[in-house]
Amino acid sequence: MTPPETPAGENKARIISVISVKGGVGKTTVASNLGVLMSRAYNLKTLIIDCDYDMPCLGFHLNLIDPDITLHDALGGRFPLDSAIHVHTDSGLNAIIGSLSSEPINAGEMENAIKQLSGKYDLILLDTTPSLDSNLKNIISLSDEILLISSPDFPSISGSLKAIKEAAECGVKVRGIVLNRVRKKRYELDLQEIEETLGTKVISSIPEDPKVYEALSQKKPVFLYAPNSPSGKELKKLAGILIENQAPKKIKPSRIRALALRINKTANYPLFK
Amino acid sequence: MSEGDGKVIGFISVKGGVGKTTTVSNLGVILTKEHKLSCVAVDCNAGVPNLGLHLHTADAENTLQDAIAKVGATLPDAVRIHSSGLHVIPGSMSKTRIKPGELLAWTNNHIKKYDLVLLDSPPGAGNEPLEIIECSDALIIISSLDFPSVSAAIKSVKLAEEKEKTVLGIVLNRVRGAGDELNVKDVKEIISAPIIGTIPEDYKVPEAISRNMPVVLYAPNSPAGKAYRQLAANLMETDILKDMGRGSA
Numbered sequence: 001m002t003p004p005e006t007p008a009g010e011n012k013a014r015i016i017s018v019i020s021v022k023g024g025v026g027k028t029t030v031a032s033n034l035g036v037l038m039s040r041a042y043n044l045k046t047l048i049i050d051c052d053y054d055m056p057c058l059g060f061h062l063n064l065i066d067p068d069i070t071l072h073d074a075l076g077g078r079f080p081l082d083s084a085i086h087v088h089t090d091s092g093l094n095a096i097i098g099s100l101s102s103e104p105i106n107a108g109e110m111e112n113a114i115k116q117l118s119g120k121y122d123l124i125l126l127d128t129t130p131s132l133d134s135n136l137k138n139i140i141s142l143s144d145e146i147l148l149i150s151s152p153d154f155p156s157i158s159g160s161l162k163a164i165k166e167a168a169e170c171g172v173k174v175r176g177i178v179l180n181r182v183r184k185k186r187y188e189l190d191l192q193e194i195e196e197t198l199g200t201k202v203i204s205s206i207p208e209d210p211k212v213y214e215a216l217s218q219k220k221p222v223f224l225y226a227p228n229s230p231s232g233k234e235l236k237k238l239a240g241i242l243i244e245n246q247a248p249k250k251i252k253p254s255r256i257r258a259l260a261l262r263i264n265k266t267a268n269y270p271l272f273k
Numbered sequence: 274m275s276e277g278d279g280k281v282i283g284f285i286s287v288k289g290g291v292g293k294t295t296t297v298s299n300l301g302v303i304l305t306k307e308h309k310l311s312c313v314a315v316d317c318n319a320g321v322p323n324l325g326l327h328l329h330t331a332d333a334e335n336t337l338q339d340a341i342a343k344v345g346a347t348l349p350d351a352v353r354i355h356s357s358g359l360h361v362i363p364g365s366m367s368k369t370r371i372k373p374g375e376l377l378a379w380t381n382n383h384i385k386k387y388d389l390v391l392l393d394s395p396p397g398a399g400n401e402p403l404e405i406i407e408c409s410d411a412l413i414i415i416s417s418l419d420f421p422s423v424s425a426a427i428k429s430v431k432l433a434e435e436k437e438k439t440v441l442g443i444v445l446n447r448v449r450g451a452g453d454e455l456n457v458k459d460v461k462e463i464i465s466a467p468i469i470g471t472i473p474e475d476y477k478v479p480e481a482i483s484r485n486m487p488v489v490l491y492a493p494n495s496p497a498g499k500a501y502r503q504l505a506a507n508l509m510e511t512d513i514l515k516d517m518g519r520g521s522a
Contacts, residue, residue, distance in 0.1 A: 021321045023289010023396040028421070054398040055287040055428065057421035065420075100424060102398065102431070130289035131397040132320035153479055155294070155323040158366065162321060185476065187483040210451065216419055217453035 013047070013121040015114065016175065016242070017143040019167075022159035023130035025151045026180035028052075029212060030235070031127040032061040033221040036091035037239035044122040044243065047085070047094040049114075051139050052129040053105045056098025062088045063219035070099035075109040081116055090224050094121070107135050114142055132162055141170040147242075148174060148200070151181045152188040160198055176203030178238060183208045204238040206231050279384040280513055282391055282441065283409030287432070288425030289396030291415045292446035294318075295478060296501075297393040298327040298487040303505040305359040310388040310517060313352065313360035315380075317405050318395035319371050322364025328355050329485035336365035341375045357490065360387070373400050380408045388517050398432060406432055411439040411513050414466065417447045418454035423464070430466050441511050442469025444504060449474045469511075470504030472497055 018031040028050075035048040050058035050071060059065045064086050074084035074096065084096050098105075117124060128139050140146060146167050150160045160177065167174050177198060182188065182205050191202050207230045215225035223232045284293045294316075301314040315337060316324035322336070330353040340351035340362065353361045384390055394405040406412060412433045416426035426443055433440050443466050448454070450473070461468060475497035481488040489498045508514055 022323070024291055055396070055421075055425050057288070057424075060420040060424070100428070102428065129397060130321075131395050131399055131401075133397075133399055153482060154326045154485075155321070155482065158323065158326065159321040162366075183476070183479075185480070187480040189483075210453075213419065213449070213451060214453040216421075217455075219420070 011119050011122070013118045013124045015118070015124045015126065015142065015144045017051075017126040017128055017139050017146050018149060019128050019136070019140065019146045019163050020149040020156070020159060021130055021132045021136070021163050022150070022156045025149050025156055026206070027130070027149050028057050028061055028127050029216070029222070030147070030149050030178055030180065030206070030238075031125050032058060033223045033232075033235040034239055034242070035062075035093045035095070035125050036088065036221045037223055037236055038123055038125075038243070039088075039093040040091040041236065042239060042243055045094075045120070046123045046125065047096070047117060047121045048125040048127065049096045050098040051110070051126050051135070053098060053107060053135060054102075054129060054131075056100065058095065058127050059097040059100075060219060061216060061221060062093070062095055062097075064088065064095055064097050065219070066100045067097050070103075071096045072099040072103040072105045075106045075113060076104070077106070077109075081113055090220070107138065110138060111142055132166065137166060137170070140167055140172055143172055145173040145175040148177045148198075149180055150177055150194070152179055152190070152194060154189070157189060157194060157197060164198060164200060174200050175242065176201045178203065179205045181208045182206060203241050204234060206234045206238075278388050278517055279386075280389055280411070280517075281380060281384060281409045282389065282513075283394055283405045283412045283438075284391065284415065285394045285402055285405065285412055285429050285432070286396060286415045286422075286425060287398050287402070287428045288416075288422050291417050291422050291425075292444075292472070293396075293415050294323050294327055294393050295482070295488075296413070296415055296444055296446065296472075296504075297391050298324060299489045299501040300505055300508065301359045301361075301391050302355065302357040302487045303489055303502055304389060304508070306357045307502070308505060308509055310514075311360075311386075312389045312391060313362060313387050314391045314393065315362045316364035317371070317376060317392050317401060319364055319368075319401065320395055322366060324361065324393050325363035326485060327482060327487060328353075328359070328361050330355070330361050330363045336368065337362045338365045338368040338371060341371060341379050371401065371404075373404060376404050377408050389514070398428065403432070403436075406436050406438055409438055411441045411511075413441050413444060413469065415444045415446055418445060418457070418460065420455070423455055423460055426464055430464060439513070440466040441508065441513065442467045444468075444470045444472065446472045447474045448472065469507050470500065472500040472504070
């Protein structure tokens with residue numbers, strides 16, 4: 001599949017990285033669902049890249065398991081970048097998947113790759129590694145904003161504190177906290193406590209939901225597998241919150257409206273009002 | 274303290290959030306309290322050191338990083354003694370990472386003081402996990418029953434084999450017994466290491482963590498508490514530990 005053909009440099013995609021320095025809180029689950037939602041429900045040209053170079057799991061969530069050409073191939077210069085872009089058939093989401101076979105990766109090339117791809121998309125989502133190492137720091141610095149995923153417990157929140165500090169050092173905005181696997185039990189940290197500790201708003205609270213496991217076992221994002229499940233609904237709401245202030249570029253209605261405005265100006269004829 | 278046998282077990286998983294720290298803290302406590310081994314649990318996750326949160330030593334000022342940084346530092350500088358008798362070396366929330374080679378040198382210097390050193394690893398396959406594998410006599414790999422974790426477990430086994438280290442076994446964690454989970458029989462077939470323990474999903478585990486306690490102390494008779502006790506018993510039957518319990522103590 002070929003990616004959308006817009007010359008690089010015309011647009012600049014908004015780049016959101018999905019971060020948690022504690023593992024297993026749901027980065028890939030949230031990122032993959034946001035990807036399909038942005039492509040399918042909100043019509044944004046969206047690319048998702050698996051930047052967990054050591055243990056790339058995104059392919060398991062999108063049924064794109066160990067594809068023939070991977071991020072590792074593209075950054076290593078073995079194949080052109082465009083050939084590593086795969087299309088998720090159910091949503092149209094574009095995805096670059098990492099290699100499962102521990103190939104070396106030239107992580108320094110990431111900045112160039114994102115620059116090249118940026119002109120072709122409205123939105124680039126970066127799924128990341130749970131180790132706060134130089135690779136993660138690099139990904140944070142390449143992002144316009146970060147979305148922090150956390151579960152409502154001490155270990156996860158203490159990880160989030162570190163990530164927020166790192167983002168501040170890179171001058172990158174934290175868009176908000178997404179609480180995941182929320183069981184609403186008394187032993188969990190409560191929302192207010194978390195917001196106060198982190199000094200950041202919780203913008204979404206995704207409930208613990210067995211449908212998420214089922215969806216993963218079917219290699220589908222839960223929003224496609226069970227759109228009306230508690231987690232599916234909350235993820236859709238989260239996508240809506242994230243695209244506030246961001247109108248999709250170049251979709252038909254706005255072009256027609258622009259045309260109508262031009263006609264209106266010249267002919268003073270109210271075609272669309 | 275008398276000299277121990279000084280074996281090092283690394284707890285690894287390339288995928289995060291599968292329960293490494295939970296396993297280290299629970300095993301450390303049972304092996305100390307019930308199997309009478311002299312154990313030290315070391316938090317080697319310099320990025321997000323959470324072992325202290327599981328064992329109520331998070332406010333410690335002297336950490337593994339301090340102990341390593343101090344030339345000729347003696348072990349007691351960094352050790353906290355948990356109410357169970359388990360020795361704990363927490364990591365620092367604010368200080369820099371451990372440099373390659375430092376952990377190995379430090380472990381070699383201090384290991385003989387204990388029967389067993391439990392190294393809690395960060396996720397991934399970067400320098401830190403690789404050094405932990407290097408330091409260890411044997412490894413335990415944690416996984417749950419989904420595609421991402423099991424493929425990570427396969428990768429972890431491979432890392433261990435590359436360094437010619439014994440994998441004592443796989444601990445299957447957060448097992449729900451649900452239809453969407455991978456079949457244990459299939460997992461046994463694809464991973465070339467035995468399954469040494471199966472821990473069920475149990476809300477008592479996060480509840481225990483919220484009280485900074487391992488579940489084996491917080492709710493000893495909970496399903497997870499019992500399963501961790503069984504895991505410790507299974508571990509005591511492995512070659513590396515077999516003679517330890519009876520010999521020392």
